[in-house]
Amino acid sequence: MTDNTQSTTHPNILEMRSITKTFPGVKALSDVSLSVKRGEVHAICGENGAGKSTLMKVLSGVYPHGSYEGEIWFDGQLSTFSGITDSEKAGIAIIHQELALVPFLSIAENLFLGNEVKGRGGLIDWNKTNGEASKLLARVGLDENPTTPIGQLGVGKQQLVEIAKALSKDVKLLILDEPTAALNDNDSEHLLGLLRVLQSEGMTSIMISHKLNEIEAISDSVTIIRDGQTIETLDMRADAVTEDRIIRGMVGRDLDSRYPERESHPGEEVLRIEDWTVGHPVQDRRVVDGATLSVRAGEVVGIAGLMGAGRTELAMSVFGRSYGRYLGGQLYKRGVPIQTRSVREAIKHGLAYATEDRKKFGLNLIDDIKRNVSAAALDKLSTAGFVNSHEEIKVAEDSKRSMNIKAPTVAALTGKLSGGNQQKVVLSKWIYSDPDVLILDEPTRGIDVGAKYEIYTIINRLVAAGKAVIVISSELPELLGISDRIYTLSAGRITGEVAAADASQESLMSLMTKDKKLATAGAQAGAGTPPVNSTIDQTQEHTA
Structure with a gap:
């Protein structure tokens, strides 16, 4: 419900005033205020648990009016949303980090789910549905047939479908919660570019993100929340805000370094992966093609690669052949051949x-x-x-x-x-x-800078105790900051091995795209071996 007592020409499209939200024994939000100007991209930053998601749930009506203290003024009106339907009718759309799409339905069906395009007799007009869907997809720059099942799309494209779904509802304020957390660099840049286009059309956006470089690149303003309270709102242009300035507001102190210092003293080779080759579980192609790498005791080895390079597939197939079809290769533990044909067997070997x-x-x-x-x-x-x-x-x-x-x-x-x-x-x-060897796949994805530092400290403790650690990460600065050596992958093939001290983001990117066409062609080579344990052992599924 809304009370139209302010002019819609007010410069702020949203004002949340003195919002306080309490759960049994916990005050999640304490006198939080947020002002968002019309047509801007406004970022919200804070550590995990700071109250960002709670504030957005208050705004969207997930926590209805009456369950919190304070006022919400949206588009010049005092708003008392009793549920998500009310906030959507007012023009607010929230895209959560866990996408709310039905994988077995088509793009068009997902776009208009609950808001079906009906024709005569109340039946769904599929021609009009698909036509309107095509227009929405074009608006977000997604070249896909609207009849394609959502499950066939990558995460980046699914994110665009969610935005298209929001645009179908005449949205005035688009809120994105960690929109690029699971995206590669290309998909992230496409999404941020779309936000710029929507802004040029008059759209207002709120973006919750831990990727400070993206916030610095696209945001007009940033509000920092810490421990359930508003710390400050900064004008990204006038205040010349830097990433370090945002971090100081988020954690309440300066981080002397993003990555804790560590003296590297690698010992004996613990694990060697030699000529490892894995086929796609369904398609006739290789996702890992003759990969060879090693890790020593007391060493952090990074694995870098673009989305689809085969990083996760390599790790999962080594760990109990829990992905794809084993086509060849050998594992050595301290020079002795071992078999890891199941998750249980992999754990047994450390x-x-x-x-x-x-x-x-x-x-x-x-x-x-x-x-x-x-x-x-x-x-x-x-x-x-x-x-x-x-x-x-x-x-x-x-x-x-x-x-x-x-x-x-x-x-x-x-x-x-x-x-x-x-x-x-x-x-x-x-x-x-x-374990003797710990493989960490995107260990800091979706967590804030303070928590990241703690994870890095834990990794340092492990290698100091003589453990061998392999880290897969999409963030090149992270790999450069915590690794001793870095391997690069392209289309399933190892394309380089460099000491982290001698590497740069540019040199790693060059190796990550090296011989990509040749590698892709090689990955298409026949993979005719019958499937071997293409999924995680069911008894171990939730411990893998």
């Missing part, structure tokens, strides 16, 4: 893999911290098939303390934790399994 998708594969979100921590190494806590619950609690409490997991108790549900704390639980699980 390998651990922290997946890039912690919510889907890394954690059981509806279970508590202690059971997630013990999940990969229950044999260490059990006798005659029975788990020692007292010891399980002790192990989890030790992890909570040493990893600085912010939660009331180890009985807290993992799904209620912030992204950074969830990542610490994932690491705790694998550290408790006491």
